[in-house]
Structure formats: C-alpha cells, structure tokens
Amino acid sequence: MRKSLMRVFSLGLMASMSTALLPVLTFAGTYNLTVDKVLIDTGDFTKEGIGYNGKSPGPILRFNEGEEVTINVTNNLEETTSIHWHGLILPYQMDGVPKISYPGIEPGETFTYKFPIVQTGTYWFHSHSGFQEPDGAYGSIVIDPKKRKPFRFDRDYVVQFTDKHPHSGKRIMRNLKMASDYYNRQQQTLGDFLSDVNKNGFEATVSDRLDWGSMRMMATDVEDVQGFTPLINGKGPEQNWTGIFNPKERVLLRLINSSAMTYFDVRIPGLKMTVVASDGNYVQPVTVDELRIGVAETYDVLVRPKDDKAYTIFGASMGQTAYARGTLAPRDGMSADIPEMSIRPLLTMADMGMDHGTMEGMDHSSMRGMGSKEDKFYAKGSGIAPTAANGGKFLSYVDLKAQKPLYKEREATREIELRLTGNMERYIWSINGVKYEDADPIKLQYGERVRFKFVNETMMTHPMHLHGMWSILDVGAGKWNPAKHTISVAPGTTVYSETEVDATGQWAFHCHLSYHADAGMFRKVVVEGGPKTASLTTTGKGVPQ
Amino acid sequence: MRKIIKHFPSILFSLALLTPFTSHAEEPANIFYGFQMEEFEYRYGESGEELFAFDGDAFIGSDELKLRWEGDGEFDLNIEKFETLSNQLSLQTPVSDFWDIKGGVRYTSPQGPDRWYVAVGLSGLAPQWFEIDTQLYLSEKGKLSADLDVEYSVLLTNYLTLTPSATVDVAFSSDREIGVGSGVNSVEAGLRLSYDVWDRIFSPYVGVVYERKFGQTANFVEAEGESADIWYAVIGAKLMF
Secondary structure, three states: OHHHHHHHHHHHHHHHHHOOOOOOOOOOOEEEEEEEEEEEEOOOOEEEEEEEOOEOOOOEEEEEOOOEEEEEEEEOOOOOEOOEEEOOOOOHHHOOOEOOOEOOEOOOOEEEEEEEOOOOEEEEEEOOOOOOOOOOOEEEEEEEOOOOOOOOOOEEEEEEEEEEOOOOHHHHHHHHHHOOOOOOOOOOOHHHHHHHHHHHOHHHHHHHHHHHHHHOOOOOOOOOOOOOEEEEOOEOOOOOEEEEOOOOOOEEEEEEEOOOOOOEEEEOOOOOEEEEEEOOEEEEEEEEOEEEEOOOOEEEEEEOOOOOOOEEEEEEEOOOOOEEEEEEEOOOOOOOOOOOOOOOOOOOOOOOOOOOOOOOOOOOOHHHHOOOOOOOOOOOOOOOOOOOOOOOOEOOHHHOOEOOOOOOOOOOOEEEEEEEEEEOOOOEEEEOOEOHHHOOOEEEEOOOEEEEEEEEOOOOOEEEEEOOOOEEEOOOOHHHOOEEOEEEEOOOOEEEEEEEOOOOEEEEEEEOOHHHHHHOOEEEEEEEOOOOOOOOOOOOOOOOO | OHHHHHHHHHHHHHHHHOOOOOOHHHOOOOOEEEEEEEEEEEEEEOOOOEEEEEEEEEEEEOOOOEEEEEEEEEEEOOOOEEEEEEEEEEEEEEOOOOEEEEEEEEEEOOOOOOEEEEEEEEEEEEHHHEEEEEEEEEEOOOOEEEEEEEEOOEEOOOOEEEEEEEEEEEEOOOEHHHOEOOEEEEEEEEEEEEEOOEOOOEEEEEEEEEEEEOHHHHHHHHHOOOOOEEEEEEEEEEEEO
C-alpha cells in the first residue's frame, strides 16, 4: 500500500514538473532515517537484523535530479554504523565509508548527509560497517529525471533482491575462516562420482577428480555461502511479493541486487524484458528472456503483461541452490507456476584460467552451457556461462550500450592492472596478492582517464565496485561503452573498464561480495589534485544529460 | 616475519578479550577464533575395554598468526584413569598456500609420570584433499619423538561423511618410564561415519578404531596385562563452533 502511495506521489511530482510551470525549480528535500534493530521474517525463519525506519529493507528514497538532499541518519544501534549511497556521484565526505569518507556514525548520534542529486535512475543504499548490510541494512533509491525519460511506462516497482541467511554476517565470516567449505552443501559426493563414471567413463571421471584434487579446489564452488532464503523486497518465496498491473500496461521493474554474496538469474516466464538502464544509466534498449544480475548491480527492465493473469518473477541463484520469487498480477492474491531450477553448474578448468579450450570428456554443464553463443565475459568453456531457460536471449554485458555517453571518448592516460586473487582454502581474498590491511592506496590524479585491467585469477565471480566515479565498462562499443558502478568479473577472464578521474578525495574500491571485501579484496583510492576543496555543494562531474 | 610481528599486538589484545566476548563493538575485525572436536567418543574394546576418547583443537588469531591449543586423551572408564592425555599450545603461521608451521610446548599428563616437550609441526592440506598434521617433539629428558596424522573425508552425501584416519607414533629413543620404546611404537586407524545434524556444529557418528602397539612399546603394554592390538567400536560426535 505504502509503495503505491509513494508511486502516486512521485507520479504527481513528475506531472507537476512536466507542466512546465516550474521548469527550473530546485527541490531541497529533507529525509530522516533511523538505523534500528529489527526482526526479519523470511517465511523460512525469523532473525534479528538491522533495518531502516524500523524495517528491512529500508524505505525507497525517491529523489529528483537537481534536488539538494538533506538526510538525517540516526543510529539507534549499540555499535557504529554508516550509510553508503551506492552509485551516487557526490562529495567524498558524503560517501559513507567509515575510515575513508568519515569516522562513521556513533550510537545515538545523528549524522546529516547533504549533497546534490546529479544523476537519475535506480540505485540503493546500505551500511558500510561490518556485516550490517547482510544483516539487513539496505534500501533503495529512485531518482526521477528533470527531462522526459527516453521511454514510457505506466507504473514502476523496485524489485530488490537479497540473500537472507539464518546466520549473522559475523558468524558466517568466522565459520568461513574456520572451514572455507562450511556453507558449501553442493560438494561432489560418492554418488556424483558414480553417476559421472556411468556418464563419462571411469578414467575421465578419475582424471577430472584428480585435476581438481591436485589444485585442492572444488568445481562446486560457485556459491561460497549457501543456505540462505532469497528475498524480493523483503519477502521470501512463500510470502510472494506481488506487484499489481493492469493488462497491457508498461511496467518498469527496477531490479536491484542487494545480496551479500549471491548472483541471480532473473526471468519472468511468459514475458520479455526490455533492459533500458544498467546501474542507473540509460542503455540502448535490448530485449531479453533472462538476465544475470551481479551483486550490487541494478537493471531497469520494461515488461508489458498483456493478459489478465499472474506472472512469476523468478530469480534462481547462480549456483541454482535457491530461488527468489515474486509475482506480477492484475489483482492481489494471484499466483502463477513456479519454474524448476536448472541443473547445478560446475566450474570447469577454463574457469580456473587453464585454457583447455574444450572440455575433454567431462561435460557437466551440457544442459545449460552448450549450444549458446560464446559470451566473451565468461571464460571459453566456462561452466557458469548462463543460457536462457527457455532457449531464448540471455543478456550479456556485450549487449549494454550507452544511450547517451556520459563522457567524451578519449584514449586512457594509463592502465592499472588489478589481479583479483585469493586463497579459497584459507578464505583470504586480495588484489594483486595483497590484502587491504597490508596494501597501499591506489593513487589517481584528477583529470586523468585510467584504464583498469581486471584479471580474475580466482574461481569466484567478483563484482568490483568503485565508489565516487563511473566505471566505463569496455564491451567493445567504443564511445557507446556503458557507464556502471559495479563490474562483474567472471573467473578466468580479463575485463577492462575506464574511469574519468573527476572526483577529488578518497574512495573505496572493492569486491562487493561482503565476505570477500572483508577478507581483503578491497582498496582505498586517493584522487590527488583537482579542485582544492571538494565542496559539499558543488559538483559538475559525470552528470548524466 | 614482519607481518607476524605486526599482528602480534592484535593477537595479544584479542586474547585479553577471549573471556568477555560480550563487547564485540571494538573487537578487531581480522581476528577469528574457532573450536572443534574431531573425536569425542565412547570406545568399547573387543575384550570389554571401555574408554572415553577426545581429540580436538581451538584457535584464535589472524590469517598470519594463530595461537592454537591441541588436546587429546583416552580415559579408561574401568579404572578411571587417563591412559593418554596431552595438551599443546602452539603459535602457527602459514608457509605456503596450503601449509602451516607451528611451534610450541606440549604437556602429557596421563596416569604415571608427566612430560614436557618442545614441539614443532607442519599441518595442512595435501593434494587430493588429505589433511595432514605431523609434529616432532623433544622431551625434557632429551628424547626425540614424532607423530603423523592423516585424514580424508568421503562424502557419501553432503551431510553423511565417511572419514578414514590414521595416526602413527614414532620414537627415536626409548623412554621406559612412560612406556615408550624406540621405533614405530603405535598405529591407530579409524573409520567413522558421521551425519551433520546441526550445521557443522554437531555431527554424531559411529565407527571402528584399530589400535596396535609395536616393539618395546607393545612389550611394555603386554607386561601390564593389556593387549597390544585392540579393535574398538566407537560412538560419538564431531563438534565445531
């Protein structure tokens, strides 16, 4: 109910804006958030966690482009907290990362964030302290543009995914340090061995197991942390979050992945999804049957349900161990079939960076992996490259092209190589083999354009998030390369992104998997030079047009 | 080495915090702890021997340096005495991706004379998933001995695990007072079938254990009227938290 009221309110705002009575009005909204201990009921279990304004997820913050926002955040916890506005371009002191942007917010303290809104689209916010985010401290942000959107829709919904675990984040981290396979309940068993012998022969099966055994790595290590209940807007699969539509309406779904660790393969059987924005920025529309949303990414998709019936929003975890489920329906209380999950994927030697080209003998992923066009954002022969469940189009990064580039294209002034490294057995994650606590900051000069080369030497997929500045993902489209805030780097691949260094100050740069970031896959970035004082009110950087 | 020295204060600090784990707000983020009992079991021998046996360890520390307690013992329920009892406190640090070295002191205090030892060891994960732990001991009497533990997990399902294990004890010179002869003096092989009932916190198991003493050690044991090789049926639980 609250959601639809907010929608009416914001549609009202948009209407009043478009009447041109107030063409250059600068909004100055004040918002209040309290950080509270809350109970989170997933349908499978109820767990004490952290939320905003008494709930997890927190509210949808609806801002307007050009607005000067004041956000009062009151910490009602007994520990320090913080809020990071994920993807927002703002002065670094407002970025909300303890020990980098500011000291954090002490218990009982109210911190006032004040910054101008210089962009549009779908974003989110979350705590950047300890494991408060996996414990429930997240919410969403929707920013309406001054100008008309490049597409039309009748209503919009935030569809925010998370992977709520019955264990607290702190306990998960400790268990992973004690036994890195603590939460992996998809390990290969004697039964799998026998069925593989049956399928591939004894010799091939033994040699496969010996290959993995000699590396002391697991082909099943697609999801470090299993045993969670996926939620959509705080609702478990049984609780079935439902968005109402009138048949033939265009509905904009603002997909946000606020998971601690889990990628989701999202589809709505019976509906095509037209991707119109990625990480808040408009992209040239591309119609797909299914997409994979990495941790911390956002996608805006348009759907047009024509029939007077319910449609299931289905998000299977990348490891196919659990699914999120919601419903789009003309009326409350309706539901549609829930699809089966696919066969659980296994990593291949290609994902391990060993260029075997084609897999010899062993072919676990044939059900999903084969017959699809190669996606260059996965290793050749990867076991985790996705294909659409209905055989149709699965979104690739290659499909993402900016609607309107944020920056002029130019040659990068230098390249910085970041090898994504780790030791699964010890649950240590690092960059260039060095953990955050032992690393020097990455120094950038204001005004340069840096090309980051991510080389993933681990078997995990890492969503790399640079704060404060855009990461222009090199999809090979030149000036049309899309600007993102989070770049997913699959195992055994090298991915490039470019950043126009246009924000003075110090920023965080890290893998957005909560337990990888905490284990050390994290860097401080210091931008030197530029405007002397990064004033809290001036910007002029990376403004979407 | 520099790394270890750097982390030392935080480890000492965390040790100070070990008892009152309530004030977690200021706990250093990169310090972890854990406790596990690999074996915690009742043994019933083929000639009516009844033992309670345990083998466990606990640690606190960082990726770079851990303080580890290891303990094991066998308590004879018929005569209510410890046949073996050992406690060791070591500092442990990685030397490669999969291997750690450790060094510390060990104290054995079963029925009979006690011994202090200086211990150095190597533990880690060998290729093909064999868990290895081997240590060298120098006793206060100047006697050198060593042991080797090997363990492997066969997943029948992701919850039902068959764990074969073996321990070999070797002494390089005899210590008659504590009934140790020189050479390979005992071998213990176990096979345990466990089921994870509650996460990995509580995994009850049943199994068999075969224990055999060799050479002089066997003579010492037999002189006391015990058998040099025994089969046990065991029932117990793995614990981890």
